[in-house]
Every structure is written in structure tokens, then in C-alpha cells.
């Protein structure tokens with residue numbers, strides 16, 4: 564550890580300067596090269612030499628027809644232990660983009676621009692993104708961007724010329740790009756959702772394209788089932804993908820899960836990227852998703868191995884490296900056991916922890932006031948299934964109370980993590 568922690572003033576094992584230095588993952592993004600209809604990718608962290616800030620000498624990145632960069636999940640406004648400086652790590656990503664020998668034609672940001680969709684967070688993001696050397700930045704929203712105001716700020720700033728909740732398409736040098744929104748109107752117990760209106764638009768949008776046109780689809784939540792238990796998938800993605808079957812080359816780019824995973828299914832290549840802000844656990848290796856605080860030396864192990872390699876052929880794409888699992892599981896267990904001590908207890912209280920409501924069913928008598936308290940490092944949002952009661956965005960330690968006067972069963976869920984469900988039973 565000594566090598567990476569230079570000054571540990573808070574005795575928490577994390578020094579800000581050493582922290583940023585060891586976070587090889589942070590400030591990451593993926594550059595995509597289009598060559599005669601075939602997309603190849605490389606991780607910016609792999610091709611940019613950390614010490615010189617320049618492209619590694621052994622890497623040859625031919626420009627091809629055009630290039631673009633994907634960044635994701637900048638979570639501006641997040642300030643918890645997993646990364647107290649999300650602006651700094653976004654700037655690190657931008658430095659890597661700007662170190663490329665040629666500017667990418669454009670940048671795609673696949674959502675969760677902000678952490679709580681506050682105007683000040685979007686202001687900061689806009690300010691920081693001004694330094695990116697590129698012609699244009701395309702966005703799709705993450706669930707965090709619709710958290711506090713149902714997307715009002717997001718759509719005002721990034722939704723010009725888009726349809727519905729922000730979907731659109733554009734063409735670049737013979738490739739058709741489609742930006743989709745699957746973070747709005749989430750249903751209790753469900754995953755991401757595109758919805759009938761957007762699917763109809765998509766079918767129509769693709770009709771005009773010839774089957775030989777390379778298609779790139781991007782959306783925040785993965786459009787394939789990465790890990791439905793954690794909500795990492797999209798309920799109606801199969802229908803969207805059915806419209807893409809006739810195309811020879813389809814690439815699907817997603818964020819949300821804060822790690823690189825790739826998969827090929829027939830003509831479609833699926834790809835998720837890391838966050839510029841903080842890592843999340845590998846599917847199934849922790850009790851819940853969410854910001855992962857990892858000890859510095861483990862973080863290096865964890866993130867030094869990236870599954871994105873410079874690829875000559877699409878069929879060399881690989882799924883995630885498995886050796887990472889055991890170390891990340893250990894660190895998550897440490898982290899979660901620390902948290903258990905801070906759990907508040909109280910009558911008529913629902914604790915939100917590890918992306919679940921505890922207790923899942925709470926029985927109270929009529930006239931009781933129920934309190935929800937968010938004990939996670941991630942925001943949540945309590946919403947009753949029949950819209951009878953609703954919190955606002957609940958950040959860490961925020962509380963929401965509601966008085967139940969009439970007996971009955973009141974089902975609710977988290978508006979942004981709809982897999983989280985609970986019931987208040989009023990007797």
C-alpha cells in the first residue's frame with residue numbers, strides 16, 4: 564500500500580493526491596475507430612501513457628473513417644468516499660481525450676451526467692466539458708439526470724431537437740447513430756424501459772436505413788441482460804433489438820454499471836464502459852450495486868485489468884476478466900460490515916440499505932407516521948405504486964415521512980431503482 568498512499572491525513576487509507584494517482588481507472592473513456600463499417604475500440608487508459616500523458620509509442624491508432632470517444636457516468640455532485648473529486652477524475656478523462664493525436668469527431672456521454680440533476684451540477688459539467696477538443700458532444704440521460712425534476716433541466720440543456728424524453732438519431736460518414744432513453748417511467752419491480760412510443764419511433768427511424776449501414780445505438784442502462792437482479796438490463800430491449808437484426812453491423816454502447824463488459828450476440832456487439840466517477844461491484848460479487856470504496860492497493864488490482872483491448876477484429880471481443888471477482892468481493896464485504904454499525908433503528912422506520920427496503924413489509928396501525936431513511940451512498944426515491952405518496956430525491960441520510968390514516972396495503976418502489984420494492988401494511 565505504501566507505494567500508493569503518500570499522505571494519509573485522515574487515517575482512512577485514502578490520500579487525495581495518492582488516491583487520484585492510483586485510480587488508474589478514473590478518468591477513463593473508450594475511443595472508437597470506424598474502419599470500412601467495422602468499429603474497433605481501445606480504452607483511453609490503455610493507449611495513453613500515464614507518465615508522459617501521450618499515446619504509447621507501441622500503439623498505432625490509424626484514424627480510419629472517423630473516431631469518436633465514449634465517456635459515461637460522470638455523476639457531477641457525488642462527493643462520497645468512493646471518489647470525493649468527480650470533477651478531477653472527469654478532467655483526467657478529458658486530458659486523455661485531448662492527448663489523442665487527432666481530435667475525435669465527437670464525444671458520446673452515455674448518461675448520469677449529474678448525481679442529483681441539480682442545475683449547479685449541470686453547470687459544472689458544462690463548464691468542464693468546454694475543454695474537450697471535439698466538434699460536438701452527444702448525450703443520453705441516466706436515471707440520475709431525471710431524479711429531482713423529471714428531466715426538466717436535462718431536456719432544457721441537452722434535449723434540443725430530440726423526441727419524447729430525449730431520444731434522437733443522426734448520421735456520420737455513412738454510420739447511423741441512435742440515442743435511446745431507458746431511464747424514464749420505470750415500473751415497480753422492473754428494469755430499464757424504452758416504452759411503446761420510443762419503440763415505434765425506433766422502428767420507423769431504422770426503416771429508411773439500408774442493411775449494410777453500420778448502426779451504433781447508445782443508451783444509459785444496458786440493452787441486454789447484464790444482471791437483472793440488480794436492475795442491469797432493459798425490459799423491452801428485445802423488441803428494439805429485433806429491429807436491428809437485419810443490419811450487418813450493430814454496436815450497442817451503454818453505461819450505468821460503471822465497468823467494462825462486452826458481449827457478442829449474432830450481428831450485435833454490446834459494450835458497457837467504466838464511469839469517470841467511481842467503480843461499482845462486478846455483478847453478483849456484493850450484496851448490492853452502488854459506489855464501491857476499495858482500498859487503494861486493491862483498487863489498482865481491480866482496475867488495472869481492463870477488458871477493453873485494442874481489437875483488430877470484432878470477434879476478438881472478450882467478456883469480463885474473472886480473476887477480479889475474489890478481491891472485489893473481499894473489499895465489498897469489508898465496506899458493508901463497516902456500514903452495518905450506523906444502521907438506525909426505530910419503530911415505524913424503513914431503512915434503505917444495500918439497495919433494498921428493510922423491512923420489506925412493515926405493519927403499522929392506522930394513523931402511524933412511517934419514516935424512510937436512506938443509509939446508502941446512492942440516492943433513492945420512494946414512490947407508491949399508485950402514486951398515493953412520493954418522496955423527493957433522497958440522498959444519503961435523507962429522510963421521508965408519510966402518515967397512513969386508512970387501513971390497507973400500500974405497495975411502493977424506488978423510482979430510479981425499480982427492482983427495490985416494499986409494502987406498508989396499515990391495520
Ligand SMILES: [Cu+2]
Pocket residue numbers: 942943944977978979980983
Ligand atoms: Cu433507489
